[in-house]
Amino acid sequence: MELIEALRTTGAVREFTDEEVDDDVLHRVLDNARFAPSGGNAQSWRVVVVRDLGLRAQLRDLYLRGWYDYLAMAKAGLRPWAPTNDPEAEKIALAAFPGIAAESAANPGMAEHLDRAPVVLALFADMSLLAATDRDLGRYGVVGGASIYPFAWNVLLAGREEGLGGVITTMATREEAAVKTLLGAQDPLALAAVIALGYPVRQPRRLRRATVDAFTTVDRVDGAPFRASG
Structure with missing residues (x-):
């Protein structure tokens, strides 16, 4: 598959x-994904291929706790866990957890x-290798992710070349301590994502995204929208 086609059509597959x-297919995916960039070329990722059915079931249950919280906050009109959220509003939204869980269990996704996904990968980041230049800014940190999530995205792109689809999800990080215990991860490893892969029921199509001039400006954030000269 050509690069531009892959970039425009690789979406979340569930x-x-x-x-x-x-x-051999999964090994090729990981072998190609490993060329992702990372700060200082530290390659701070560590991947666990979760095969054991018991481990998968436990990981699923841990995942669901965060997922139902996500649904409860979204139903209340909140962006789940946004750093700018009102904690009290989140608390009120999360009170709906039991009902949300029951509804979702009745209509499983x-x-x-x-636990039934053909491939389940737990992606860890070695925190001792992340050059988190925003560490001391007194706000929610984002920079460290630049050394781990390009690898996660490369997994999806490399999977697409093999006819696979997948999704990168961070929901299980809500139960990071339990996941680390489950999978034998020690500090300084931190859970960055769980990636599910498999052959998609439906092939991905072109995605819909905001146009360039909707998020790109010239010289300043409040500058003129950047557009092609033509």
């Missing part, structure tokens, strides 16, 4: 066929079936 993903 429904997979029952076809197994061969180990990928979250409830995470």
Whole structure:
């Protein structure tokens, strides 16, 4: 697949066929993904291929706790866990957790079936290797992710070349301590994401995104929108 086509059509895939993903295919995906950039070329990622059915079921259950919180906040009109959220508004929204959980259990989706995904990867970041230049700014840190999430995205792109689809999800990080215990991860490893991969039920199509001039300006944030000369 050509690069531009892959960039424009690689979206989140949450429904997979029952076809197994061969180990050689998954190895090629990871072998190609490893060329992602990272600060100082530290390559701070560590990947666990979760195969054991018992571990998968426990990981799914840990994942669901965060997922139902996410749904409860979204239903209340909040952007889940946005650093600017009003804590009291989140508290009120989360009171709906039991009802949300019951509704979702009655209409299960990928979250409830995470353990059945053909491939489940737990992606950890070695915090001792992250050049987090915004560490001391007194705000929510984002820079360290630049050394780990390009690898996660490369997994999806490399998977697309193999006919796979997948999704990068951070929901299980809400239960990071339990996940680390489950998968034998020690400090300074931090859970960055869980990635599900498989052969998609439906092939991805072109995605819809905001146009360049909607998020790009000239010289200043409040400057003129940047547009092509033509």
